[in-house]
Amino acid sequence: MLNKKQTYDIAFTLDERLPFSQACFVAFQHVLAVLIPIVAPIVVICNALHFDIQTTSYIVSMNLIFSGIGTFIQAKRIRNIGSGLLSVQGTSSAFIIPLIIAGREGGLPLIFGLCFLGALFQVAASFLLRFTRKIFPPLVVGILVTIIGISLIKISIFDCLNEGNFVSNPTKNLLLAFIVVFTIAVSYVAKNKYFRACSIIIAIGIGYLMSFLLGISDYHQLHNTLNGVPIFNFPMIFRFGFNLRFTHLIPIILIYLLTVIESIGDLTATSLISQEPIVGKIYSNRIFGGVLGSGINSIFVSIFGGFPLTTFAQNNGIIQITGVASRYIGVFIAVILILCGLFPALSAFLSLMPKPVLGGVTLVMFGTIAAYGIKIISLGEINQRELIIMALSFGLGFSLTFYPEILNYFPRSIQEIFSSSITIGGMTAVLLNLILPK
Secondary structure, X not given: OOOOOOXXXXXXXXXXXXXXXXXXXXXXXXXXXXXXXXXXXXXXXXXXXXXOHHHHHHHHHHHHHHHHHHHHHHHHOEOOEOOOOOOOEEEOHHHHHHHHHHHHHHHHHHHHHHHHHHHHHHHHHHOOHHHHHHHOOHHHHHHHHHHHHHHHHHHHHHHHHOOOOOOOOHHHHHHHHHHHHHHHHHHHOOOOHHHHHOHHHHHHHHHHHHHHHOOOOOHHHHHHHXXXXXXXXXXXXXXXXXXXXXXXXXXXXXXXXXXXXXXXXXXXXXHHHOOOOOOHHHHHHHHHHHHHHHHHHHHHHHHOXXXXXXXXXXXXXXXXXXXXXXXXXXXXXXXXXXXXXXXOHHHHHHHOOOHHHHHHHHHHHHHHHHHHHHHHHHXXXXXXXHHHHHHHHHHHHHHHHHOHHHHHHOOHHHHHHOOOHHHHHHHHHHHHHHHOOO
């Protein structure tokens, strides 16, 4: 829970400008903190759907470009769009399972059609924030976030084992994944704050090196694959087509509304750290503009072939570490992210990350999501009403995770609507919270 009386040591406040060289250095630290969280969910989805490196690289590029554009909008605040804060946008991990399910049914056209329509609901929710908060109190948000995190861990384990690669050595794969997890854990608890901020980047670097030493990755194969990637990725409208199936829309809408609540929390934390008000009209306008900007950005990224974006909490840690809350840093971050997207060598390199390395990284990321969900639940009072909501939401939600064949007993339309634990668990939590008396 945010402490309104807490203060932070800020050297450069929201509207102060830094010298060019110092601004570049601070922006680079933000990019290091958010780069892998932007890329990893895309790689997980594309690997699950067996996309080639050119397709994966293009989607990664679009998300980097529009993460940059979204960060610019948040920082500059164009009219009423954007929060006017140093708030970085990035790929949301919450959409991984629904997008994989949609991709298996209708490929990329269905994915981007659902993302486009769902983003419209996010834009609408920005005008109805009070109503959205009523539907998604901390209990419901915490349940949904916990279900998302625990459901995603299964994907991480498959990647740790390098499932699907029949010539791989499971022992070596698990050893590599353990090295990555151990590196992140050691880096994250290090006393050096800059070392801690770069924990995932450090782990991936060590993981890549160890993958070559263990014979899991082949340098020449990696080099030849990278040579086949285009030098420049230019955004194209509806490159992969556009399709809709309304039976797949419910989980997408649920998660878009969930990201609205998460964005409110992220932007509130950024305001607090930046020594800006977290009550009153200025604060309300920032929240409205931030959520609206995030929704509009998600509309455009789906049109150009990228996955949904949301505000990131990672950069709040960098603001505290550097003492720089200047929103003008957001412009520098935006430029770096856009350049990373336009020239896809970096995105292709990250897209080719060895599966055990990716599995180790995402195991920590998704575990953190689940832990964060539990933390959100603990913020409120838990009595008999809350316990039964949690019990039924987790019970029904995870029943599908542990025994997905249960859907075979239902008609096809029901299977499509309730195809993920997020839908069942999330809808159970929302409905019970609205129905059960307090």
